Amino acid sequence: MHSDVIASEHATRLAAVDPLLPGSSPFESTENAVVLDVDLGDSAATGRASRVQVDRDAPNAPWRALTEHRLDLQLAGPQPAAALDALLTRWDEHLRAVAEPGDTETAAVLPRASRDAAGTREMLHHGFAPLRVVAVRPADRMIPEGPRGTPGVKIRRAEPGDLDTAVALGMELHSFDAQYGTVNLRSGVEDILAKDLAEQLNRPEPPLWIAELYGRALGMVNVQHPGETGWISDRVKAGRVGYLSSLAVAEAARSSGVGTALSAHAHQVLDEEGTDVVLLHHAAANPLSTPFWYAQGYRPLWTYWQRRPAVR
Missing domain, CATH: 3.40.630.30 (Gcn5-related N-acetyltransferase (GNAT))
Structure with a gap:
């Protein structure tokens, strides 16, 4: 599935559950981020995997792990949960190649629209927990x-x-x-x-x-x-x-x-x-x-x- 189609379907699905969510643009690889794709026939997922590292005495260090691996994702098709599960497996392969196992100063972070319930069970199965919320008034x-x-x-x-x-x-x-x-x-x-x-x-x-x-x-x-x-x-x-x-x-x-x-x-x-x-x-x-x-x-x-x- 083309990245433009995935981004468009993802934005349409999220707009239906929360009108305060912003739109989506196709992901692009950069010097500091790679794009991961999975295709499950009529469903697909794409993610932008990036890494941010901060010094222990940096102003934002108290609020994060010193090395943060982040995945921004987009889902499309009638089986978004299955597509997310496959994307998380693909991301795990990527993380094993770039992160030190057992290092508690590393974190894998994945932001999700709070009202987008698709794939919640799959995220739990991959060891993720809902830790922090951005709330809006x-x-x-x-x-x-x-x-x-x-x-x-x-x-x-x-x-x-x-x-x-x-x-x-x-x-x-x-x-x-x-x-x-x-x-x-x-x-x-x-x-x-x-x-x-x-x-x-x-x-x-x-x-x-x-x-x-x-x-x-x-x-x-x-x-x-x-x-x-x-x-x-x-x-x-x-x-x-x-x-x-x-x-x-x-x-x-x-x-x-x-x-x-x-x-x-x-x-x-x-x-x-x-x-x-x-x-x-x-x-x-x-x-x-x-x-x-x-x-x-x-x-x-x-x-x-x-x-x-x-x-x-």
Whole structure:
């Protein structure tokens, strides 16, 4: 089956299950990626296999394996699950040739449209687990809602003097999420986080807000405004895309309304900028963040399946 046909059928199938998914173009081999194809008569699959490697002290290292093998895929025909199964087998052959078996700092990552259920069983059989979700919240541009009042909670823009508080909240969040395999607790993580937060707090208008509960700083929310989200905006069919980088609430303040107040404030800020959608990442298995975010109006858009190590 020709690559143009596969890309077109794949885009049509995904558009039918989720109108916020972007379109698809045929894959091409590049210096850093190869295209893998399988053909099962009237069904077919194609994948672009790539590898990204980062240094241990890189800004994005805490959120990924140091060597990440990724497969972007397209499925076509009446048997997409069987085509995916064959493609995963083909990718496994490729990985055995390029990845070190048993290396826990390697990961095989496969993003799937969350509402595309075809091949889920096959992915489980190949040892993949749904680890991370990109969730989407369409903005209410016609009637923006203000933050809900929470007794005792005051929200203010963060300033450089909040660095220690921001780092402590960020590390508490990072440590909690590490239980679910979405982030890594390596040496140097706190320094990487502190450097990033210091840069943001030194901006003329820091994109962070602090929540104080009866005078104590117990929560923080961090956003990226439209114009800063080019790295992820192509994952959604929308014009102006905002991104909610993180929301952290100290354990002592959970279930107090601090998180809800911070979320509402962030959405009001982004809605007032004319944002069409807001995206965020969350750990699929986190029993606190998953129901919290969906109560705030989010839903799954992309699910990132992972196997770590890439080759067992």
